[in-house]
Amino acid sequence: MSMLDSIRQTMRRDEVFPFMAPKVSELLDVSHGPILYLEDLNVSFDGFKAINDLNLYIDAGELRCIIGPNGAGKTTMMDIITGKTQPDSGQAWFGQTIDLLRMTEPEIATAGIGRKFQKPTVFEYHSVYENLELAMHGDKGVWHSLIAHMNGEQRALLDETLETIGLKEQAQQTAGALSHGQKQWLEIGMLLVQNPHLLLVDEPVAGMTHQEMDRTGELLTSLAGKHSVVVVEHDMDFVRSIANKVTVLHQGSVLAEGTMDEVQNNQRVIEVYLGE
Amino acid sequence: MILFRFFSNLLKDDRGGQAVLLILFLMTILVPVLNLWVPADHPLHMPTYLVTLMGKYLTYALLAVSVDLVWGYLGILSLGHGAFFALGGYAMGMYLMRQIGDRGVYGNPDLPDFMVFLNWKELPWFWQGFDMSWFAFMMVALAPGLLAFVFGWLAFRSRVTGVYLSIITQALTYALMLAFFRNEMGFGGNNGLTDFKEILGFNLQADSTRIGLFIASAIALAVGYLACRYIVLSKLGRIVVAIRDEESRARFLGYKVERYKVWIFTFSAILAGIAGALYVPQVGIINPGEFSPLNSIELVIWVAIGGRATLYGAVVGAILVNYAKTVFTGAMPDSWLFALGALFVLVTLYLPQGLAGIMRHFRKAEAS
Ligand SMILES: Nc1ncnc2c1ncn2[C@@H]1O[C@H](COP(=O)(O)OP(=O)(O)O)[C@@H](O)[C@H]1O
Ligand SMILES: [Mg+2]
Numbered sequence: 001m002s003m004l005d006s007i008r009q010t011m012r013r014d015e016v017f018p019f020m021a022p023k024v025s026e027l028l029d030v031s032h033g034p035i036l037y038l039e040d041l042n043v044s045f046d047g048f049k050a051i052n053d054l055n056l057y058i059d060a061g062e063l064r065c066i067i068g069p070n071g072a073g074k075t076t077m078m079d080i081i082t083g084k085t086q087p088d089s090g091q092a093w094f095g096q097t098i099d100l101l102r103m104t105e106p107e108i109a110t111a112g113i114g115r116k117f118q119k120p121t122v123f124e125y126h127s128v129y130e131n132l133e134l135a136m137h138g139d140k141g142v143w144h145s146l147i148a149h150m151n152g153e154q155r156a157l158l159d160e161t162l163e164t165i166g167l168k169e170q171a172q173q174t175a176g177a178l179s180h181g182q183k184q185w186l187e188i189g190m191l192l193v194q195n196p197h198l199l200l201v202d203e204p205v206a207g208m209t210h211q212e213m214d215r216t217g218e219l220l221t222s223l224a225g226k227h228s229v230v231v232v233e234h235d236m237d238f239v240r241s242i243a244n245k246v247t248v249l250h251q252g253s254v255l256a257e258g259t260m261d262e263v264q265n266n267q268r269v270i271e272v273y274l275g276e
Numbered sequence: 277m278i279l280f281r282f283f284s285n286l287l288k289d290d291r292g293g294q295a296v297l298l299i300l301f302l303m304t305i306l307v308p309v310l311n312l313w314v315p316a317d318h319p320l321h322m323p324t325y326l327v328t329l330m331g332k333y334l335t336y337a338l339l340a341v342s343v344d345l346v347w348g349y350l351g352i353l354s355l356g357h358g359a360f361f362a363l364g365g366y367a368m369g370m371y372l373m374r375q376i377g378d379r380g381v382y383g384n385p386d387l388p389d390f391m392v393f394l395n396w397k398e399l400p401w402f403w404q405g406f407d408m409s410w411f412a413f414m415m416v417a418l419a420p421g422l423l424a425f426v427f428g429w430l431a432f433r434s435r436v437t438g439v440y441l442s443i444i445t446q447a448l449t450y451a452l453m454l455a456f457f458r459n460e461m462g463f464g465g466n467n468g469l470t471d472f473k474e475i476l477g478f479n480l481q482a483d484s485t486r487i488g489l490f491i492a493s494a495i496a497l498a499v500g501y502l503a504c505r506y507i508v509l510s511k512l513g514r515i516v517v518a519i520r521d522e523e524s525r526a527r528f529l530g531y532k533v534e535r536y537k538v539w540i541f542t543f544s545a546i547l548a549g550i551a552g553a554l555y556v557p558q559v560g561i562i563n564p565g566e567f568s569p570l571n572s573i574e575l576v577i578w579v580a581i582g583g584r585a586t587l588y589g590a591v592v593g594a595i596l597v598n599y600a601k602t603v604f605t606g607a608m609p610d611s612w613l614f615a616l617g618a619l620f621v622l623v624t625l626y627l628p629q630g631l632a633g634i635m636r637h638f639r640k641a642e643a644s
Contacts, residue, residue: 082528109530121525123518133511134518140530142539145512194529 028112028197029096030060035198035228036081041090043076043252050076051087052252058198063224065239066232067263068249069272074232075118077249078200082115083108094198110140114196118203118232120183124176128167128186131175132158135190157193164219165189180207188219199223201231205238217242286505291639292588292632293505297498303330304494308487324483328558329602331490333595335555338497340578340594341587342547345504347576348585349513350540351520352437356445357548358572359452360420362562364549366456367419369469369562370403371412372480376473389471390464400462409476416553417546424545428538435534437523446569453567468563475557486558493554497591500547504587507543516540517585577620583632592631 028035036058043051051073058064066074079085080092083105092100098111109115122131136154139145150158162168165185170178175186184204191199201220205213213235221242223229233239239246239260246263248255256266263269287293307330310322339361346352378385382392387399405411427448431441459465478485507513519526519533527533556562565571575594582593597616604612627633 084524084528104532105524105527106530106532109528115528117525121522123521123525125517125521126514130514134514134526135529140532142512142532142535145515146507146510148511190529 032096033059035060035095037093039091042088044088050252054253056254058228058230060228061225063229065243065246066249067239067246072249073252074249075202078202082113112197114191114194115200116187116191116202120187122175122183122186126175127172128175129171131186132161132189132193136193137195161189161192181212199227199229203232205235213238286502296588296591300494300498304491307490311487324486327486327490331493331558332555333598334493334497335551336598337591337594338500338551339548339575340590341500341504342544343575344579344587344590346541346544347579349508350516353442354445355442355572356449359449359567360424360545360548361552362566363420364416364552365556365562365566366463367412367415368553368556370406372472373469374407379473394459416549420545420549421542424542425538428541432534432537449567449572450569453564456564456567468561470561472560480557489558496550496554577616581623581630583630586632589630589632
């Protein structure tokens with residue numbers, strides 16, 4: 001009897017076998033507002049709690065700045081979102097339907113989360129143009145890559161991006177020969193051509209001159225609205241110039257959240273960070 | 277015409293590759309003429325042993341190209357590629373064994389000599405089908421390809437990289453060597469497979485067959501070279517180098533790095549298998565010694581000496597080192613390994629880009 005039941009259960013046509021169900025929903029659902037939900041996250045490295053009960057929500061189209069002293073866990077947070085680090089506990093959702101903790105790095109990237117690393121990482125032996133080509137949105141499968149050529153729309157986006165990041169002249173130069181600031185820009189360009197819904201930008205203006213910083217700020221603000229952008233930065237002037245909402249991270253959890261002025265006048269923030 | 281455009285595009289910026297393919301082409305014309313049509317007493321006559329020796333070098337060159345693809349471009353230092361070469365060789369050897377038929381020492385029409393000797397009564401299941409050339413030639417690609425796929429899938433999915441990966445590839449070929457040494461495995465044990473008579477109905481001792489095998493090796497090398505060149509120039513090639521240089525960055529761009537590694541590794545193993553299959557009828561034997569870890573290390577040294585990530589450097593390295601080996605082992609048999617080791621150290625210290633690096637240097641000097 002019970003066996004018959006289980007056979008019936010297995011043969012039911014009105015639902016998909018669990019192992020055949022798609023692991024994640026392909027569709028990003030932001031109808032409730034936030035595009036990113038981080039809830040009760042915990043990560044420890046050899047007993048040291050790098051992320052401690054972290055709760056953070058990013059709204060669709062928002063530009064959010066995250067500040068916090070060195071070692072606050074900002075980079076680790078990005079590692080969790082992009083699938084590089086598995087948290088010990090907690091939840092991370094991209095929109096309402098996409099469970100980030102069950103996905104690999106490439107799956108997360110394909111779902112629409114792009115990342116710029118703290119230390120600029122570009123492909124040093126490839127030309128600037130090729131770096132952008134590699135980052136370009138589209139089919140990332142092995143067989144497709146054997147015959148892949150960029151279509152008109154992609155080429156146009158690539159040219160436009162070269163213009164935006166000011167590397168048109170250097171397009172055929174190897175990326176390894178670029179200056180530090182130029183590499184930062186190239187990496188931002190690589191983010192742009194991916195066409196992600198959510199951009200995670202770790203310390204974008206490190207090593208840039210003031211002019212370059214201003215341009216980066218303009219670029220990031222212009223992205224908000226169409227994309228959601230999370231910027232981690234140390235440079236307070238830069239943060240002030242772009243952010244309307246700031247989150248302060250301290251010892252792996254959120255210490256304060258609000259406008260730059262609110263945050264700067266927050267007593268606890270002054271104690272641990274700005275007061276230094 | 278379209279085909280010609282396609283090939284010339286592949287070799288456009290590859291002066292070394294142009295030279296390699298041109299020489300191959302000239303040799304496939306010259307060698308048959310010098311061997312078959314120039315009379316034996318003429319000073320220009322090319323003796324058959326030389327034809328076979330050169331054919332053997334060409335299979336080594338193809339093997340080196342396959343290693344260069346995974347090491348030079350993908351950054352995986354495989355120290356077990358000799359295993360794929362040997363597997364392709366064994367597949368061919370099994371076919372050649374079945375072609376002997378009842379002309380073996382024991383005159384048994386159904387079983388190879390070594391099985392009669394071991395008192396086996398019937399052909400093991402894994403020998404079935406090897407009397408048919410199409411099946412055997414398919415296994416030449418399938419056996420090494422399948423092993424590489426399964427091995428790669430397990431290793432790359434667990435994100436084994438660097439030295440650890442190199443060590444397990446060594447372990448792989450070592451384990452296979454021990455297994456093939458055993459008589460019970462059914463591959464002729466210690467002695468391997470030998471005493472071949474015919475291939476596709478042609479007498480293996482005949483000069484014309486030797487020439488045929490030489491030409492087949494040249495064609496295999498040319499096609500293998502062009503295939504690798506196509507991969508390297510496609511977007512796949514750029515992704516592969518990106519994985520070599522910044523693996524995790526490639527992941528964050530959405531590339532499933534493991535799959536790229538598995539497919540390139542498998543393709544490379546198939547090339548190595550084909551090289552092995554062409555090697556065996558020319559040298560007339562395949563035995564477990566071909567799985568020796570030392571072989572796999574040697575062929576990495578060919579590539580290092582020729583120059584990594586150039587493809588043509590691998591061809592040059594394989595042929596020059598093996599020529600040196602032939603000369604050396606004739607003159608001072610015991611000192612070859614020391615000479616090879618010394619060569620490797622010298623190249624690593626003074627010519628990190630191998631012989632291809634010298635060429636590049638001269639070209640730059642010429643340009644400026
Ligand atoms: N892989 C790791 N192993 C051990 N400790 C780590 C690792 N990654 C980060 N940490 C530690 O976690 C803390 C948070 O680091 P991080 O997220 O890089 O800080 P932030 O980016 O805010 O400066 C630091 O104390 C750092 O040393
Ligand atoms: Mg950091």
